[in-house]
Amino acid sequence: MNLSLSSKSDSMSTTLKKVLDEFTLLNETTHEHYAVILIKVMINLITNSKEMTMQGLTHEIKTAGEYLINHAQAGHGRSELVLRSTQTIYQHYISKGLQHSKADSMEALKSSLIEISQELIDIINRSKDNIKTQCLKFFNNRFKVLVVGYSNVVIYSLIEAFKAGIVMQIYIPECRPKSEGIETYRQLTEIGYPCKLIFDSAIGQVMENIDMVLTGAEAVVENGGIINRVGTYTTAICAKFQKKPFYVLAESFKFTRLFPLSQKDLSDSIRYSQEEPQFSEKLKLPENLDLINPLCDYTPPDLITLLFTDVGVFTPSAVSEELIQIFHT
Known part of the structure; x- marks a missing residue:
């Protein structure tokens, strides 16, 4: 039992390191917003997740999000604030999607969550145009x-x-x-x-x-x-x-x-x-x-x-x- 818990803990540590490394790489090599990068990292996390239950997957998403907030560009208030607000809204969208999901398998559920994630990216990418229209x-x-x-x-x-x-x-x-x-x-x-x-x-x-x-x-x-x-x-x-x-x-x-x-x-x-x-x-x-x-x-x-x-x-x-x-x- 202890070996199983230790193995799961090691697996989560590896996952969190990959998430942080991917976020850091995208942040350094693209001009995309922190919020978009965070959600893209979450899409990859969902795609590659080995979790077999909805509860396990949602826990993995939440844990990875909190880890990014606490470790991505530590000490820079800008990224922490934007990441925290994005993660909160993202978690809300995911929870809402799960409540209304009719997926009959883990693969179908993951596809549904990826679709929700992409919709949120689209909203973020359109936001500047909407604001511009308002303030002009x-x-x-x-x-x-x-x-x-x-x-x-x-x-x-x-x-x-x-x-x-x-x-x-x-x-x-x-x-x-x-x-x-x-x-x-x-x-x-x-x-x-x-x-x-x-x-x-x-x-x-x-x-x-x-x-x-x-x-x-x-x-x-x-x-x-x-x-x-x-x-x-x-x-x-x-x-x-x-x-x-x-x-x-x-x-x-x-x-x-x-x-x-x-x-x-x-x-x-x-x-x-x-x-x-x-x-x-x-x-x-x-x-x-x-x-x-x-x-x-x-x-x-x-x-x-x-x-x-x-x-x-x-x-x-x-x-x-x-x-x-x-x-x-």
Whole structure:
């Protein structure tokens, strides 16, 4: 009996290592979103699973998902947040599929789960177009827009607006500690977008000339707030004080069942980076520098004007109702 349990444990350990290795490889060699990569890894897991029962297969899927959340790019809050919300929604879709499944064999059941998984990938891949359609109605020529950090869906929507002849002046903070604003600046200026890169410390000074603020999100939480790269909260405070609309563009797979009320409610794995920030040698910093290096922050719902998602445009107060729709239908 003990030998059997040991063998099963060894088999699971091997499976989990394969899942992590596959996720890491796809993440490094493709430009697909974390969420899509996670589900593709799960499809391969289901396809190759040796489990002989529905219970065994669902346990394997759940265990592999949790393992990825805890080990994939450990220390980077971005991947953990997106993976956790995707895994939660994926698990919900799988459970719902099992409840309605009429499969009469394990192979038929696996085929059904793979089909459900592919449907979710299709939803994720369509999400950027749906969001773009929603937010283009709010864009106007000669608007001055401040863009926070780096977000695929924000950049995609701005590029599509540019192609449609809507040319806005874009202001982009550098977004320390990762300086992700520089990549946003690069991608937008490559197609001819008029952009200005600004220091993070200049956000308050620039804000009075801005017509709107756009940001993505790492996660949309239950109360309608968001978790995103550090500096989003500060920018939202400035926008609120100067009565500028603060718009969030986020895919529905980033909706997550977290309910933070303050920065302290975020786990350390989300809030802090384990990487050392890069400073110029010209600064001549003292040795043993005592540094606070946050990676993400929480922006409460009262600072957000609207959330543009692939399932509609919401006020922050409507997000909890949408979460109920997602997880109880």
